[in-house]
Amino acid sequence: MKKIVRIATVVLALSMSLSIVAGCKKDKKDDGKLKVGISIPTLQEERWARDKDTMEKACQDAGIEFVSNVADLDAQKQKAQCENMISEGIDVLILAPHDAAAAAAIVEDAAASGVKVISYDRLITATDKLDIYLSFDNVKVGELQGEYFVNNVDKGNIVILSGDPEDNNAKLFKEGAMNKLQPKIDSGDYVVLNEQACQDWKAEEAMKHVEAALNKSTDIVGVLAPNDGTAGGSIQALNKEGLAGSVVVTGQDAELAAAQRIMAGEQSMTVFKDTRELGKEAIKIAQDMFAEKEIKTDGQVVSNGVKDVPSVLLTPVSVDADNLKSVLIDSGYLKEADVMK
Numbered sequence: 001m002k003k004i005v006r007i008a009t010v011v012l013a014l015s016m017s018l019s020i021v022a023g024c025k026k027d028k029k030d031d032g033k034l035k036v037g038i039s040i041p042t043l044q045e046e047r048w049a050r051d052k053d054t055m056e057k058a059c060q061d062a063g064i065e066f067v068s069n070v071a072d073l074d075a076q077k078q079k080a081q082c083e084n085m086i087s088e089g090i091d092v093l094i095l096a097p098h099d100a101a102a103a104a105a106i107v108e109d110a111a112a113s114g115v116k117v118i119s120y121d122r123l124i125t126a127t128d129k130l131d132i133y134l135s136f137d138n139v140k141v142g143e144l145q146g147e148y149f150v151n152n153v154d155k156g157n158i159v160i161l162s163g164d165p166e167d168n169n170a171k172l173f174k175e176g177a178m179n180k181l182q183p184k185i186d187s188g189d190y191v192v193l194n195e196q197a198c199q200d201w202k203a204e205e206a207m208k209h210v211e212a213a214l215n216k217s218t219d220i221v222g223v224l225a226p227n228d229g230t231a232g233g234s235i236q237a238l239n240k241e242g243l244a245g246s247v248v249v250t251g252q253d254a255e256l257a258a259a260q261r262i263m264a265g266e267q268s269m270t271v272f273k274d275t276r277e278l279g280k281e282a283i284k285i286a287q288d289m290f291a292e293k294e295i296k297t298d299g300q301v302v303s304n305g306v307k308d309v310p311s312v313l314l315t316p317v318s319v320d321a322d323n324l325k326s327v328l329i330d331s332g333y334l335k336e337a338d339v340m341k
């Protein structure tokens with residue numbers, strides 16, 4: 001018995017000293033060099049590949065050590081990947097959560113290890129340990145979609161789609177869009193044939209929901225699609241009825257395929273969020289956090305349910321066939337030869 005107690009004491013002492021080492025394991029910080037961890041939810045949408053590339057390039061240019069992972073739409077996988085990065089000794093974690101609430105556990109783990117977290121593009125909810133939120137004004141994104149919609153759809157049958165229910169942005173986009181659409185629904189100008197969320201932002205989900213609406217009536221005048229992927233799925237469904245081009249379809253992300261559809265007259269608009277700026281800003285903030293400099297937020301906060309999180313929000317831009325060249329091509333975001341293919 002005594003022996004067992006002794007062994008238990010040794011194990012306990014050992015694990016305590018290990019956890020103390022883990023608690024102040026800032027080996028990287030000790031060498032005075034910043035190491036950044038980057039966690040991206042998916043590469044399914046073109047934008048996330050751009051975010052990843054931009055951040056990696058910004059790290060390379062600044063001589064910052066980094067490690068990056070893609071969670072492939074899997075919250076568990078994202079947690080495991082982030083935990084690995086934390087134990088590898090990163091100082092700052094740039095985390096674009098697949099699941100807003102599930103990612104709270106990652107933030108708590110990071111905080112316990114002295115790792116700062118930047119909630120990247122999507123807000124992490126349900127934790128008071130989050131350091132900063134860096135994104136675009138996402139209600140404004142929805143408002144730009146809604147504004148375009150009401151300016152171009154007078155009355156008739158419409159479809160309202162939203163993004164993944166676990167993504168906080170999806171709620172904000174819809175809130176913004178409904179600020180504009182709701183009065184037209186209330187007045188009876190718009191009749192909503194189908195209103196659905198698209199799981200994991202999948203184009204096939206959007207296609208299915210638009211098909212369901214088309215089964216009720218092919219007399220549809222507008223589809224509020226929350227991003228370019230779901231716009232593409234919606235247009236595929238409309239195409240089957242020969243309706244692509246005669247129905248207003250919104251979007252977001254300025255993907256190449258969307259720009260091509262806009263110039264071909266199939267998609268009406270997209271919202272440009274310059275991921276080059278967002279990615280660079282993330283690395284700048286990581287550097288400032290590491291140097292313990294104050295992050296300039298101009299007092300801006302966004303509530304994540306339990307905390308008013310200091311926030312840096314960039315400005316989104318509405319793009320249609322009229323300004324696509326000046327906004328997307330002249331800025332070098334897309335190449336004219338690719339868009340016009």
Ligand code: GAL
Pocket residue numbers: 045047121122163167169170201227252253
């Ligand atoms: C949102 C993001 C959008 C879009 C979407 C699908 O959170 O803000 O830009 O990419 O996810 O991944």
